[in-house]
Amino acid sequence: MDRTPSAITDILRGAASRRRFLGRAGAALAAPAVLAPVAGRATAAAGRGQETVELEYWWPVAANNADYANMVAVLDAFQAQNPNIRVNAQTVSFEQLENRVTVAAQGGNLPDVVWSLPETIPTYQRMGILADLTEQWDAWEEKDALYEQTVAGITFDDRILGGVPHYLGIRAYQYHADQFAEAGVEAPPETWDDLVAAGLKLKEAGIPGFGFCGQSVRQPQEVIVYFWQNDLDIAVPTGDGTFRNTWTDNPEELARATEVFQFYYDLMHTHGIVPREAASWGYTELDTNLAQATIASAVDGPWMVGYEDENPETMADIAFAPIPYKRTPATFLEVAYQVTFADSPHPAEAWEFLRFVAGREAQAMAAYVNRSVRSDVEAEGKWTTPFMDLVPQGRAWPQIALGQISQHMIDAFQGVLLEQSTPEQAATALSEQVNAALEEQGQA
Template sequence: MRKMWKRALAGVLTASMALSLAACGGSSSNGGSSADGSTTLEVWSSNLSDSQRENVKKLVAQYEEQTGVKVNYTEFSYDMLHDKILSAAAGGNTPDVAWGLPEWTGEFHSMGILEDLSDRYANWDDASVLSDAVMKGMSIGDEIIGVPYEMTVRAYLCHENIMKKGGASVPATWDDVLSMTDFKDKTGTYPYALACTGVRAPQEMIVYLAQKGLEICSLQDDGMYKNTWKDNADQLAAAADVFQFYKDCIDSGVVDPNSKSFGYEETDDNFVNGFSASYVTGNWLQEKEDANPEVMSDVTVEPIPVPEGGTPATYMELKPLFLFNTSKNNDAAFDFATYVCGKEWQQGVYSSASPRSDVTVPGKWTEDFQALSDNGVAFPPVTLGSISQAMIDSIAKVLQEGMTPQAAAEWLADAVNTSLEESGELSAS
């Protein structure tokens, strides 16, 4: 499998130039020792906001002063960062530390370029402030493959005033949601919302699947992955129930019928403007409360409704710092990565989205969201591009093409395994 990735890497083009922090160097070469014998770390970061950048400048300067290590800290967009890592890996010239997205974890692990950090974690005291869900998100099998730098979870946001107007309590189950058939007539507002297209759709679906005890694909005994729904009648029936929930939401009128083509832009905007009374989304809507207090001041943060007998779950987007096994500075790289995950950096840069249990900001947009993190689920560490698209397509097959929920579950199971086979990640079991 890794030979296949090496062939693919040979065709990757070098990414475009990136913006560097003014206080730091911008070399794109592998870190190492300078002429005076000191250590230089090459660190590739995602783009920062202006306020984050100012804090990072100070924190990097402080780290350099405290350790004597020089940090070349360079910012890239995520798209550029991904391509640049691929290009660098093809040339055996990776950075020491790179910001990443969870979608890349399986890809980079399959390429064999990530350092296994398990032994380093065993001697890292601050690892104790990372929850089991966070640690699971940083692991593939028995290997720990990253240090978390940012975490967001989804919550079920409700407009309390609109719910009261409709005479409804916050729904706790799928059946509660589907019972709100007269809510639109009472309030002029749809009680629920779904994203059925775009990047949000798979993130929502993975939660509904997890609530039914399902994974989009699961780790097998041979260390590879497989969708097992068609091997187990109960799993296939549970997956069909998820598609039935989508269909029932549309057919019962509890969501806007145009939701069939809605992505995150439409669903977030509809909630912010009071066109839907509730929606599963993230704490980035806090800024909308500041901009639109008349509508958003009544928002409450709730657990996502579950099916009867189901398991509480929410989507966790856990972003890793990657360390590479070609680095000449593995010890210093891990030290810097744990500095980024440390309390001071997290409070200064990621206070509202920290993976640490001891970093929080008072208020519903942080504390209430973080309270749901123990039920966080994430995508498995496999190549996700085709799998995510298949999840989107499967929703369309039910809502737009009239495919039955059972047939859609079977179709998606086959599509996932086809994708895994093409990426060399399909289990033979």
């Protein structure tokens, strides 16, 4: 089969010299300026008389990422099967992806495909930039193999907008079994009360029992789980695409929301189970502290496997359990999507790429097999089974634009953790801020 490997994969395999790569990079930089007015982004494939389409693709996979080679292998496999489509992958960090898409959308120069986090999809939908893929989706034979929860994030009024799920980052309770044993904690905690009890025993043994994020993109993803576990949501649909936070409408709900804030406050201040510094931790600090066993447990994702190489001793005893709950077991499904846009000049090729990465062949490859969005792809292992077992209790964000709301969630919890407001004040303020944000966004 004819292969059209990318310059990046050539370098990875050592098939291209650095000079050649730089030459290609220079050509790639110069090419759009020269060719765009003449032939759009399609170029003639030399010697074949066949048109090669270049798909501009933004992804957060950097060359130093543990998954890089596996992810590049997926691109290679796609290009091997589609010699007339060349995927031009550009690395953009997770933090910058949404910004870049927002700016590009304003400038009318969006790429063809972007790797997107679940919380960005409703924002893009509100911006009106997502491609309507309903027809292609309906005609796709493999669609039923995808987990229902993963499809919910791209379903708007029974239409499939934007893209396909391709990567599942399920959160689980991760703990250092040796530290638990040392402190006399026999089993991982099942409930919030168990977590406090275990944390107190660990504290007696001089080990900080638990950690969480006080800020960063991870913080809202962590705290939403505790609201779900207390039978609440940050916003509930009220019909016609509108939403509302109902905590202040109902004293019982407000009490349960307050419980979540109180739980966080107690873990840090009343019981001293969580280090005070965690009020300002981002995900790097949380992951590093868990990997180095500076904290005995945290709610975290399967990407922690990447820390095993650097911390083989401290990561050796890591074990998994469902996230301790209050009323209803729940976990966060971080579903990554491959998204294409309404203005893409190559809709057919973009769909071809989307369909491939969510297809069985790609999902069975090393890049995805541990985090597959498909129920017909099964894998076993320490870093797979405990996470995939939690899919049934997995939940995703409501379909609201989260920009302002995420910030309000971070502010509300930091206010409590830094003792600037009480749990009840924080719950009330957050409820009001969420509704104000929904109104401003036209979703109230």
